Amino acid sequence: MSEQSHTPAFDAERVRADFPILQQQVNGHPLVYLDNAATTQKPRAVIQAIVDYYEQDNSNVHRGAHALADRATEKFEAARVKVADFINAAQARQVIWTRGTTEGVNLVASSWGRSTLQAGDRILVSAMEHHSNIVPWQLIAQEKGATVEPIPVLDDGSIDLDAFAGLLDDRVRMVACGHVSNALGTVNPVQEIVRMAHAAGALALIDGAQAVSHWPVDVQALDCDFYVFSSHKLFGPTGLGVLYGKEALLEAMPPYQGGGEMIETVSFAGTRFNQLPYKFEAGTPDIAGVIGLGTAVDYLQALDRAGAAAHEAALLAYAEERARATPGIRLVGTAQQKTSVLSFLLEGAHPNDVGLLLDQQGVAVRTGNHCAQPIMEQFGIAGTVRASFSFYNTRADVDRLFEALIKARQFLV
Template identity: 80%
Template sequence: MSEAALATRTAFDAEQIRKDFPILHQQVHGKPLVYLDNAATTQKPEAVIQAIVDYYRHDNSNVHRGAHALAERATEKFEQARVKVAQLINAAEPREIIWTRGTSESINLVAASWGRSALKPGDRILVSAMEHHSNIVPWQMIAAQMGATVEPIPVDSTGTLDLDALQQMLDERVRMVACGHVSNALGTVNPVERIVQLAHQAGALCLIDGAQAMSHMRVDVQALDCDFYVFSAHKMFGPTGVGVLYGKAALLEAMPPYQGGGEMIESVSFAGTTYNQLPYKFEAGTPDIAGVIALGAAVDYLQGIDRDAAEAHERDLLEYAEARVRELPGITLVGTAAQRAGVLSFLIDGTHPHDVGMLLDQQGVAVRTGNHCAQPIMDQLGIPGTIRASFCFYNTRADIDRLVEALVKAKQFLVEE
């Protein structure tokens, strides 16, 4: 990248946006915090924090079950959040939005419910080799129960999924293709629309793990035509403990309940039970009401910013970070696919990622180290893990400059001492 290109900045006002996130304005080990661990969890704007406080101060009540004012207010906000999420991802109707505890539970729900009713011995489930453990293990569990197999879709050394190999793997025994929209470990943006098309042409369903995509890009599930799309609130500026399962209504209607308990029933007797309609059939027990309402506030926040400018700002950050890190000797980038978002993974020759991460933390720079719950791709690449800096629209070039300064000091301490 040319010096002139590096000097170019987008029109997005990240400094103004940062004012909305109170946690960013603190010191860690006596240094101003630089938060570059957004792939693990994003920080929360004041509006989301306030939504949680307001619920517990003013509206705390169970939903759907009370005839009093607090219950009515809580239920209205709870269901408004469902409508907001449906609109955000362009679901056909709000009942296609199921509340869960996170991406992991959403995938477990589909694997257990759809898998128990649809899989038979000899069936195949294809999962990309770069997946998070949450999009591998649930499929292995249900496959073991049903006599099916889980097979990896090859990924090359740059972190690019091999579409030709996927096409060759697809046959009439493949029942599900599961793939991440964006890799949490490498930042690869997968061609999910094409993956869905190929799966459907072979008669298979397709689940997309969107946990890493929701904060970086717009998602239109009808345009993708995916059968299931899953994500977590905490990775898109909402609270922890809340997740979303989008599923096509016809598929969800045909699937048996995942758990039994309150809310998911229409009537119960010892002679038998009739289950509730969508979406409540899959929402047993009292949910995280405050968290769901706060997710609604996070959606409002996202809808209130210029997403095009934010995406351009993030692309600029990734390009700038890659260029700056490449200036350092002894750096190896891990994951260099043509299409990436939000993540820069790398290694420093002669060091262990954990040691580097600890030294960066002492300088106020927060990154993630390890295999990032993506051990199969790390094993394929022959490495124990990486140093992962992950970006969001509230990050700045100054944050990246601080990262590079901290890396220089860490390298001097670990390698050149």
């Protein structure tokens, strides 16, 4: 930290001005938005890029013979290059557009899994995973006669690497793990998990939905076989995601869906499929969304990302300090390595009731099981209250959260 002592502090207040939605009141109070793990807000530049596309360039991409199609295609493919650079993919063709993290996992499970898995094969999935990184593997495992087995999680919410090592054998074909737990905020040691999976002869898919907004991700350094994430958690539009895969694997995988764009030639005698990445992008894509995501990447790349990460870490530390000093709060997920998620229970109160009373005071959080029922069951709870932070949040937001909790406690406990 001493080397950075002369670096100006990250200016969250200045950044907040870039996000129009944060400048409003909810239920008569200034909005405190602490639901970033569910979706992040969009900077004005992203919103404007989408408007500009529909007002100036609206056309289908590729194969068009007019100026609008040319402009739309240029921006569409430029966004792919931006995303490839953003995650340090070797080639832009390794970036596949999907409808989100969920479809990315489903694509790999359906295409790679259906063409590769055999009866008796094993898939290891961490016990803290989001349902979207569990259910697709269960579906394909049931079809192929394989099994899906949990990687144990310790009481603090961290992966039990010793237990993981004990599960690995030559029947494990895939290891699926989140980079960051959406329910607990745990930052998993994914580089080590990938290394261990590869040493056992297995592939590794990393769900990066909760990671890419917080720090730079280098898929080549991770050496993961697949990496998936969503636009809407990266300050971009909803309904869009990214699947990164190693080129040899993507080349060998059969198409996920059939239709336009994913073909080279079609006849009733047979069909020849298009090259990467188009082989996996059947039909008209979310062109405006892709352009918006490209702009979101531009926005992030122009930020002081190291400063933003340090700011978020300080916010989480301050929030945990306030939580430990507040009577009746139980933190859920206390791993040493965490980012931007404060998951907790208020003693004697149902999380949904807490969330409702916070909303009445203008504080937006998420309640429930966070699509992570297995880890909630392990902890013996139905769900939590989850406050999740981004770089546009401030210490004042944390203070408002705890002021609202203290007031809510008077009605609930």
